[in-house]
Amino acid sequence: MDEESLIVVGAVADVAAEWVLSVAGAVLLLVVGWLVAGWASRAVRRSIDRSLRVDATLKPLISSLVRYAILVLVLIAVLAQFGVQTTSVIAILGAAGIAIGLALQGTLSNIAAGTMILFLRPFQVGDYIDAQGLGGTVTEIGLFTCELKTADGVYLVAPNSQIWNRAIHNYSRLPTRRVDLDVGISYDDDIDTALRVGADLLAADSRVLKDPAPQTMVTALGDSSVDIRLRCWTNSGDYWSFLFDLNKNAKQAFEAAGLTIPFPQRDVHIIGAAAPTVPPEPKNEAY
Numbered sequence: 001m002d003e004e005s006l007i008v009v010g011a012v013a014d015v016a017a018e019w020v021l022s023v024a025g026a027v028l029l030l031v032v033g034w035l036v037a038g039w040a041s042r043a044v045r046r047s048i049d050r051s052l053r054v055d056a057t058l059k060p061l062i063s064s065l066v067r068y069a070i071l072v073l074v075l076i077a078v079l080a081q082f083g084v085q086t087t088s089v090i091a092i093l094g095a096a097g098i099a100i101g102l103a104l105q106g107t108l109s110n111i112a113a114g115t116m117i118l119f120l121r122p123f124q125v126g127d128y129i130d131a132q133g134l135g136g137t138v139t140e141i142g143l144f145t146c147e148l149k150t151a152d153g154v155y156l157v158a159p160n161s162q163i164w165n166r167a168i169h170n171y172s173r174l175p176t177r178r179v180d181l182d183v184g185i186s187y188d189d190d191i192d193t194a195l196r197v198g199a200d201l202l203a204a205d206s207r208v209l210k211d212p213a214p215q216t217m218v219t220a221l222g223d224s225s226v227d228i229r230l231r232c233w234t235n236s237g238d239y240w241s242f243l244f245d246l247n248k249n250a251k252q253a254f255e256a257a258g259l260t261i262p263f264p265q266r267d268v269h270i271i272g273a274a275a276p277t278v279p280p281e282p283k284n285e286a287y
Helices: 003-049 059-081 086-103 105-120 160-164 191-203 236-256
Strands: 128-131 134-141 145-149 155-159 176-185 215-221 226-235
Touching: 003 059, 105 134, 105 145, 105 160, 134 155, 145 160, 155 160, 176 191, 176 236, 191 215, 191 226, 191 236, 226 236
Parallel strands: none
Antiparallel strands: 128 134, 134 145, 145 155, 176 226, 215 226
């Protein structure tokens, strides 16, 4: 072989060797990256499994995000191994991410809202909530929707963004709740007697908490009654049963004490009205 041919063969051999090394390096990066991604995902999953503050729904999502983030970095490194300009690849991925985000903005908003709910925990499974009309007992919190069971036994699914963007009333979060019951008595009844009957009624029920102390008070002088308010605190789990019993027992106790719960009434006085005129009787005329 002449010298020129030897130079060509040597150049081809160098290119082939370089290509083989690039392929070997890329395969090695892929294998190592795959193993590292799996190890990191399992490590993150084990660490968050030991945390009581991370919801079970969020745990697989976090571990999967860690795994795929590492795999994306490995893929970029593999492309760089073959001389591909990674800046352009990153730009393409960014543009694709923006396009996907715009196309799925409703879904992504639900995911973001679900993530915020899972992290900030304004409510949890088993709580009774009311989000401005969306109310019920929470049965499941997902990344896209929340599942609730209404008080009348209806299955309700609400997108996370609709719940997160509203004021949330959580009726199960705090251990105690206040109960207010207004009872009207007649203006002819004795107010002190009514206050004493109300205080005795609250003191006799074991579901009424001693601290804060129960109260009875006059809240209004209405059109047809003097309004007496019975106020006390009870455990959240006893709220509804206690409220229903208090309505019944209050009526019976007030009536047993001789107190009157009046009906709404209004006195109408007619001033300066003329007496009605009686039309004359018709006369019978013979024809």
